[in-house]
Amino acid sequence: MRLSTRIGLAVAVVVPLLVLGSGWIMVRLVGRDVHAAADAHLRERAAAVRPEALGLLRAMANDRPASVEQARQRKLFTAALDVGIRVTGSGGTVTGGPQPAASVTLPPAQDAARPVTVAAGPQSWRVLAVPLTAVRPAASGTLWLYATDTAGRRQIAHVRRRVLTVALLTAPVAGLAAWLAAVRLARPLLALQRRAVGIDPRTSAARLDHTRTGVPEVDGLARALRTVLARYDEQAARTAEALATARAFSSAASHELRTPLMSMRINLDVLDGDPAPEGAERAEVVADLRAGHERLLGLLVMLRTLAQGDLVEADAFVPVDLADLLDSAVRDLRRDHPDAPVTAHTTGPCVVRAWPQGLRSAVDNLLTNAVVHGAGPIEAALRADADGAAVRLTVGDHGPGVPPATRNSVFTRFQRRPDSPGSGLGLALVGQQAALHNGAVTVTDRPDGAPGAWFVLDIPRMARGPALPRRRDWLTADTAAPAAPQDFHKDRS
Template structure:
């Protein structure tokens, strides 16, 4: 039994259908035949009963004449009527009794003399009944011969008279069931093979599919069979999702390699500085307190720079791997307000003024709603404000930062102004490159790169200009507002900020 299970599981669909039809069709034939046999038996019984009624009507006058002749003692007439009665009966049995129950005549097939025959109903309205005698069944019709001096006429026929016809029908049904098994099996197998041919072709095409080609090489042609076409569509969808997952996995691996390479390259200098300072401390335990304090401060700076660099690289890699499900309708004012509050908590010395121009919240109360990633927009606002706080001030003076929000031509516009030295026109594109920083900058050189990355993910633009006052620097970001009934565009397919060295703002 165990050895037969794999063979049964590997049986083709056409074979399964053929076996099922070979078993089911004979059962249906037998069931239908049983119903037909019952109907035929009922019809034959009805014909037999009709025949008995016809014979009774035919012999009733002769029976009446026979009883009259017997009562009058007319022997010759009695003999003639008895002969006429038996001739008219043909193939049924006849029994005639007088009013006292004395047998007058009988002939033809008949139950034994000890059998109890039915009595006629009033007005001869009764029909044939079945009488069992000597192991046989008989259909008996009783009729009252006369009304004045009633006698009884019985017309009898054996029930088995219909058996040859019933047996013939039963034999034909059995032969039909026997022949139906192979014929239905072969026909079902041929039809199933024809019906499953598109499915087999689909399976062969899927088996021969090159894994490197993916869904693009599947190329299913409509077969006209709905189930097969639905299965092909499902396979194409599964292959497309598989391709997408492979692409995401490849992108994640490439991002991890780039992260490792970038971290290795950029951490080399601060690590060497740490090592040098540690060597000095180790080799000169008797350093003056002033020199030791200076080296310790350098160690703290290098340590902070390492942490900032690793955090920025991790955030950059997170932006390269963010999924489209993370995006949704979002009011740009929310992450901007949160970033201002965080900057005031961490750096109380800059003066930050958040401006909301007229039209920030329209009549519909919609605000500046964009299709955005909340964490990504928070990265934008945090880095813009942090960059302005570090670089946007003049020597000896605290930074003065102005954050503006307004809508313009279907876009949300976010501006960050400072009163620092500004950025020369020729250097404005380069500030978004990875690890680009001024010589005296304490940052990692990835803050504005993160800004440019997130702006690109949100399908916006970022530019460096001058504020209206003419001094300092303005970084302006424009993001498309969410339009009613507008389709949501997918994320950019090429995301390589942690691997590339430049950005387009």
Template sequence: MKLSTRIALWAAAVVPVLVVLAGLLLLPLVGRDLRHQQDARLRDRAAAVLPSVRALVAADTRGRPKVEQNQQRKVVDAALDSGVRVTAEDGTVLLSVGPQPADDRAFPTAPGGPATVRDRGAAWRVLTARVSGTGANGGSGTLWVSEPGGLAGDQTAAVRRRVLLVAAVSAPVSALIGFALAERATAPLRRLSRRAAELDPAAPPTPGTGDGPGGGTNGGTEGGTDVGPGGAPFAAVRSGTAEVDELAAALALLLSRYDEQALRTAQALETARSFSSAASHELRTPLMSLRTNLDVLAAHQDLPPAERAEIVAELRDDHTRLLELLTALGTLARGDLVEVDSFGPVDLAELADAAAADARRRHPGAEITVELPPELRVFGWEPGLRIMLVNLLVNAAVHGRGGPLRADPARVTLRLAPAGPVALLTVDDAGPGVPPGERETVFHRFHRRRDSPGSGLGLTLVAQQAALHRGTVRITEPPTGTGCRVEVHLPLPDAGAPTLRLPARRDWITGGQRGDRRP
């Protein structure tokens, strides 16, 4: 049943009940007011006839018939439509005109205000007054002024019938008015329902445009607008009705969260597929080499020790390359799927010092120096920042050898310092450097020099983490002009800045080929 129909039925049921209840409260008040009006009218009639009644009693006492008749006419004229009864002191009826009880015993004997008496099933309202004749020998008598008491009851009954009539008429009228008002009031809900029905949950969510890798706004809303499933825009337009606006805002927030989760699910699936595809493609060569060397060892059991040692060394190198490649791909996929709740305050100086110590252990021949502040905190993902620092130092240690034949030990300098609103991290080496035309392509997946022993993903991981932290990375030359410098800018925490939002699309594992990532 429609909401407007429900409201119409409730109005048709409730309004007549309210009318009847109001009538029940009103009828006693109406009856009381009518009695007060009747009593006031009786008092007015008594005051009007009282002078003539006094003269009538005095004329009767003194035995003046003509004067008595004259006063009787005056009393009748002043009584109008009320009943008047006048008796002498001995009970003789001097005058009895107008509507009044037929039984003399029905009249009150004691003087007083209007009272209700009954005579043969009929009610009368009677006012009783003692009257003294004019003059010293005027005598005395009793005056009764009466009206039918059923007049107030008849009028009350008429009011009761009108209340019931209004209650009967109010049922359909209130239903129609309630339905019309409900239709108008629920119009924003119907519009909201139509807009929600136009969304296609079967279609993939369409991300918005952003400035992170691959665009996107992390599934959030800007200005009350959200992109619903299937790419249909859902705008939380104000309707002027607080409940409808709250529902629209809740629906927009729900769609925002749905889009975000659907997008993250789609990204996770695409990341898994890309991981499998990249792993199968990149592992084919080392696996074939492993198979070939194993076949040689199996087919030639009597190989000379020198040749066997050479083949075993190649097997170890291929095994190491396989492990590095799988580890790098897994780390790249992990960075693509990290959530914002994994971020927190991190001391970048402490991480850099630990990464330098680890690089010295892994590359004892390299000269690694660090210039670090006592503390420099950023808001970031600690494992990701550690990955970035380790890969920067490993890349410099591997490719930073100097001399004509690159026989000199690698000399690497790691510096970290605040530079305004960002933390500036530089890694310098004394190697051959990177030509300007290749300074962006080195961040591409699987980009390797011919003599590089790595997997081609080290600098890709650096670029990924810089973009993930809303920073930038670029390759330049050191101040000496010889070698290579990698600069990373990471924003420092700002209390007035909005909460960190990650890029909605992160496609480093799924095929993103970007060098300098800017927030």
């Protein structure tokens, strides 16, 4: 059922109910007003005829001549005007004017001290009882006054019929008017519906084109639809990126693992050959196998970390003390490389909002790159900027350094020097993490002029998580293979 039809039916039901409800209240008020007017007239007549009624009561008690009683009765009836009169006392009962028959049972006098309604067949009366007491001679009785209530009942019944008639007539009229109004008012909603129906996020890049209508509900619905479509686009893009990352991971793994696996297969064939190698030759083959195994593990770890960086979401970023993270990385490096001359200097807590796993990988790869490819003491230092807006990590060594011509490509995938035991992914991971944290990483000469490389990683401090790049493709982006092996530092295995 259309919304306009629902509105029309609802109004067609509600409006008559409102008319009936208000009509019932009006009938009650009209009935109360009619009775109040009749009661006021009765009390007015009671006050006017009471002296005449007392005179008639005394004449009846003294057994005055009939002519005297008749004279008193005429005065009483004249004063009563259109109100029925009945005087009861010890001397008898005198009646005059319109009133119910004597057979109609009246309420007790004390109950009729305030006007009450008495039904007499098809007619009804408002009845008021006034006690009468005479001193000389001593006599008592009751003055009854009657006012017909039939006209008031007819008036109330007439009003009731009018209310019912109005309710019956307003049902279809109100329903039709509400339907027409709903159809007209729903035009912006129908226009929005027509525009939204033609949108298929799976097959078209077209999105909702909505012009503000001034109707808050319609404009709010359009904003909600735009938000839903934007979230759909975002999730679809993330899904596509996840698929591309999975494909790139598989492709890169199969390509990069082929050479070390073939080398390991050759070494295994050598060990299984006849005659089998012995002594120093066997030790050399086993060492080659272990190196190949280490390289395979390092490559898989790097590929996995790059893939995680491509798919990480903003809710993974939490407050991290980079000073504690650096101290932990240096301890692990000294355990893996006991002979490495590594020193670390920090100036106290340096809390940033970061992805802990990714930032730790970046620090590990900077330190390991310096150990594997550098020489002499390795210095790691951490300090906050003067304004406290960012944290800077520097890692320096005394090796051959990075030539200026290759410094722009050092953070791309699979770039390594000919004798590098690494996978060519370590510094690419550092670049990825710098971008994910809205920071920057650079490599320059040492500031003291000595030979060596100087890596600088800047991470801004943020109250909230960083604004992640819309496209993250460190693993999926196409990178042209270098024409020749690059003669500069590269990463851990």
